[in-house]
Amino acid sequence: MRKLGERIWNKxxxxxxSDLKVGFETTFPKGEVPAVDSLYRKSGLIHDPPSETVVRxxxxxxxxxxxxxxxxxxxxxxxxxxQRGAIFRRLVFAxxxxxxxxxxxxxxxxxxxxxATFGFDSWNSKDxxxxxxxxxxxxxxxxxxxxxIQDVNGGFVYxxxxxxxxxxxxxxxxxxxxxxxxxxxxxxxxxxx
Numbered sequence: 001m002r003k004l005g006e007r008i009w010n011k012x013x014x015x016x017x018s019d020l021k022v023g024f025e026t027t028f029p030k031g032e033v034p035a036v037d038s039l040y041r042k043s044g045l046i047h048d049p050p051s052e053t054v055v056r057x058x059x060x061x062x063x064x065x066x067x068x069x070x071x072x073x074x075x076x077x078x079x080x081x082x083q084r085g086a087i088f089r090r091l092v093f094a095x096x097x098x099x100x101x102x103x104x105x106x107x108x109x110x111x112x113x114x115x116a117t118f119g120f121d122s123w124n125s126k127d128x129x130x131x132x133x134x135x136x137x138x139x140x141x142x143x144x145x146x147x148x149i150q151d152v153n154g155g156f157v158y159x160x161x162x163x164x165x166x167x168x169x170x171x172x173x174x175x176x177x178x179x180x181x182x183x184x185x186x187x188x189x190x191x192x193x
Contacts, residue, residue, distance in 0.1 A: 007060040009043035012094050013076050015174040016149060016159065017068035019105045022172055023092045024059040024078040024135070032085035033057070057081050067159055073175040080170060091142075091163060091172065093131040095120060103128060106150040110183040111143050117185050120147075135163060135170070146177070148186045158182045 012021035028034075030048075033055045040046050040057060047056040062077040083089060098104040109119035109131060118124060119131035136142045142163040149157045158179060163172045179187055 007062055007079075009039055009045065009060040011045060011058040012092075013061045013063050015067055015074040015076065016157075017066070019068070019096045020107065020147070020149065020159075021094045022076055022174070023094070024061070024080060024089070024170060024172070025056050025092055026059075026081055026083055026089045027054050027056050027087045028085055029053060029087060030055055034082050034084065036081055054087065067157075067174050067176055071176075073173065076172040076174075078170040078172065079168065089135045090132045091135050093119070093133070095129060097129055107147055108186065108189060109145060109147050110185045111145050112183050114183070114185075117189060136165070146182045146186055148182070148189065158186065 012023045014021050025047075030053055033046075036046070036057065039060075043060065045058040045060065047058070057080075059078045059080050063074065065071055065074045067074050080089070095107060096104045103120070107120045108117045108122050110117045116122070116124065120128055125131075133142075133145065145161040147159045147161065149159065151157050156179075158177050158181070159174045160177045160181065161172070161174050163170055165171070
């Protein structure tokens with residue numbers, strides 16, 4: 001298990017090897033962006049296209065652990081820019097696309113109490129590479145979210161995703177769970193070809 005170290009100045013941070021990564025971004029109207037460390041711009045973490053009316057700031061993070069290769073848990077600690085003047089914040093998940101433009105691993109997302117799966121390989125996914133979830137979401141807390149990922153042996157791995165903050169930092173966690181803990185929607189869903 002990796003120890004919590006220096007901040008890694010990337011847009012996305014590994015939670016299931018290179019196949020599934022997470023990023024945290026804050027979106028501001030142009031002209032409302034707070035002053036940030038110059039490393040944000042040098043690292044390509046500020047997305048400011050001239051044709052858009054918003055600026056997105058992605059966050060570096062400190063990471064410990066891995067859910068890949070038998071690892072049980074990943075923790076990603078973000079210390080986001082102040083949200084004063086921000087329009088919204090979100091967790092953005094990215095998965096690796098392999099040769100031929102197809103994802104390397106099949107994966108799908110669900111939450112308890114919802115009537116359909118979503119994201120990545122679901123029927124209603126708009127972009128099978130990315131999934132953006134509002135942070136903290138509709139309420140005051142980020143809703144526990146579950147991902148079903150096909151492993152190399154044809155079986156499945158289930159991850160429980162969570163995030164909490166203390167108004168200064170956001171701790172994102174991904175941990176392996178058994179099938180009994182995930183929403184029923186995920187248990188019976190098989191790989192769609």
